[in-house]
Structures are given as structure tokens and as C-alpha cells.
Amino acid sequence: MNASSVHKISSHPRWVATMYEFVAPHWDNLVNGPWAESISSTRLSVEQMQGWILQIYPFIYDFPKFLAEALIKVEDDFSRTFLIENIRIEKAHAEHWLWMGEGFGLDRQRMLDLAEGGTPPLRDVQSLTDWVWRVNTKGSLAEAVAATSFAIEGVTGAIARKVCAGFEAYRDRPGVDMNPRTYKWIREHSHYDDEHPKFALEIVKHYAITERMQRQVMYAAKRSLELLNLALVTSTQTLPAPKVMTASAGSFGQPSKHGLGRETVRA
Ligand SMILES: [Fe+2]
Numbered sequence: 001m002n003a004s005s006v007h008k009i010s011s012h013p014r015w016v017a018t019m020y021e022f023v024a025p026h027w028d029n030l031v032n033g034p035w036a037e038s039i040s041s042t043r044l045s046v047e048q049m050q051g052w053i054l055q056i057y058p059f060i061y062d063f064p065k066f067l068a069e070a071l072i073k074v075e076d077d078f079s080r081t082f083l084i085e086n087i088r089i090e091k092a093h094a095e096h097w098l099w100m101g102e103g104f105g106l107d108r109q110r111m112l113d114l115a116e117g118g119t120p121p122l123r124d125v126q127s128l129t130d131w132v133w134r135v136n137t138k139g140s141l142a143e144a145v146a147a148t149s150f151a152i153e154g155v156t157g158a159i160a161r162k163v164c165a166g167f168e169a170y171r172d173r174p175g176v177d178m179n180p181r182t183y184k185w186i187r188e189h190s191h192y193d194d195e196h197p198k199f200a201l202e203i204v205k206h207y208a209i210t211e212r213m214q215r216q217v218m219y220a221a222k223r224s225l226e227l228l229n230l231a232l233v234t235s236t237q238t239l240p241a242p243k244v245m246t247a248s249a250g251s252f253g254q255p256s257k258h259g260l261g262r263e264t265v266r267a
Contacts, residue, residue: 052236054114057114066133099182110240139220148224168186
């Protein structure tokens with residue numbers, strides 16, 4: 001967001017401190033939990049890295065659409081500018097995610113097929129996607145921005161900073177091409193100044209004007225963090241299968257020796 005479009009960051013009312021306390025354990029679970037730790041210490045195999053990059057992609061692909069749903073509810077210029085700019089940025093970030101996958105040996109078309117519904121997404125990625133979709137379409141603008149830009153985008157910056165060095169340490173692993181396109185997504189998010197979630201919080205504060213709305217905002221932020229954590233953890237346990245099953249091959253619906261269908265589930 002352009003700094004000139006920001007009037008100023010206002011001081012926080014007391015309920016915002018309560019919200020930070022309320023979401024802190026869930027935020028910490030993501031930043032210091034098993035998923036981030038296993039990347040920052042390079043404990044994941046290249047196959048497991050491919051697993052989460054592939055499985056999370058449908059959520060990344062849909063992210064600008066969630067923001068577009070929230071944009072419909074906006075009643076002021078500050079929030080409108082924030083969301084329009086954010087949609088543009090997140091569209092580019094979805095492309096950078098594909099570059100990250102390609103650097104780890106994933107096929108671009110395979111990631112797109114999963115995102116476009118050729119095969120169902122992972123259960124926990126579907127839960128996350130459905131939730132963020134629902135809160136942006138049916139929730140208040142305050143809930144939508146809290147769940148999406150404050151919680152998900154906010155914690156993404158913290159996670160990226162945590163895993164950045166470990167992620168780039170995969171440069172020596174066979175099958176990985178750690179070029180500037182491969183680490184662009186992680187580097188951009190780890191260098192994210194935290195202005196973006198701060199602007200999101202300004203919008204939340206502007207629209208969450210009753211105690212009931214403020215409570216709903218806290219629950220929305222918490223739910224996003226919980227479901228993101230589940231999606232990330234499960235996605236590293238679901239490895240891309242070496243072979244795609246097709247109906248024409250006569251094996252449709254029949255589990256392969258690698259697992260139940262297209263993806264190998266090792267949960
Ligand atoms: Fe992003």
C-alpha cells in the first residue's frame with residue numbers, strides 16, 4: 001500500500017490488546033510449531049517440501065478472490081485502496097508460489113490442475129479455504145479483514161522470517177534449483193515490513209464498533225490461525241504421488257500401492 005494513502009495509525013483501544021492475547025497461542029503455534037521448525041532446521045525431505053508447496057497452492061491461488069469478496073463490503077476510501085492494492089499484490093504472489101514449486105521440481109500444470117479443481121484439495125486445505133471464503137462473503141468487513149489480512153497475512157510474514165534461512169539451505173539437495181525465482185516468495189514475505197497487517201488492523205478497528213463485533217473479530221482471527229496450522233501440518237504429510245491416475249487408464253477410484261488415489265497420504 002502506498003504510504004501516502006495512509007492518514008495515520010491510530011492508538012489501539014483496549015480490546016485490541018485483548019485480541020492480541022487471545023490469538024497469541026495460535027500465532028505462536030504457527031511460528032514456533034512443528035511445521036515451521038521442520039523447515040527452519042531443514043528436517044523435511046525434498047518430497048515433503050514438494051508436498052506442502054503443492055497442497056497449499058489452491059489456497060494461495062484463491063487468496064485474491066477472498067479479498068475481492070471483502071472489497072464489495074467496503075464503505076470508505078482507505079479500506080478500498082488497501083484491498084485493491086492487496087488483490088494486485090496477492091495475484092503476483094500466487095505466480096511466485098508456482099516459481100517456488102518449480103524450483104523444488106514440481107510441475108507447474110500439476111499445481112494449476114489442483115487449484116482449478118481437477119482433483120480435490122487436501123481436506124484441511126479445503127477447510128481453511130472454505131472458512132476464509134465464508135468469512136469474506138458472509139461475515140462483516142471487520143471479521144473478513146481480521147481473518148484474512150490481519151491473521152493470515154500477518155502470521156505469514158512471521159513464518160517466512162522464521163523459515164527463510166532453512167528454506168534456502170535446500171539449495172544443496174538433489175532435485176532443487178534454488179534460483180532467485182525459487183526463493184522470491186519466501187524472501188518477499190520475510191522482508192514484508194509489518195505495515196500491511198497494521199493497516200488491516202486499522203480497518204478492523206474502524207468497522208468493529210460494538211463489543212459483539214469485536215468478539216466476532218477475535219474468533220475470526222483465531223479460526224484462521226487454527227485452520228492454517230492444520231493445513232500446513234497435514235500438507236507435509238501428504239506427498240505428491242509419482243504417477244497421476246486417470247479414468248482412461250482403467251484405474252480410476254482404485255487405490256494405488258502408493259495410497260488412496262492421486263496423492264500419497266502418510267498422515
Ligand atoms: Fe502474499
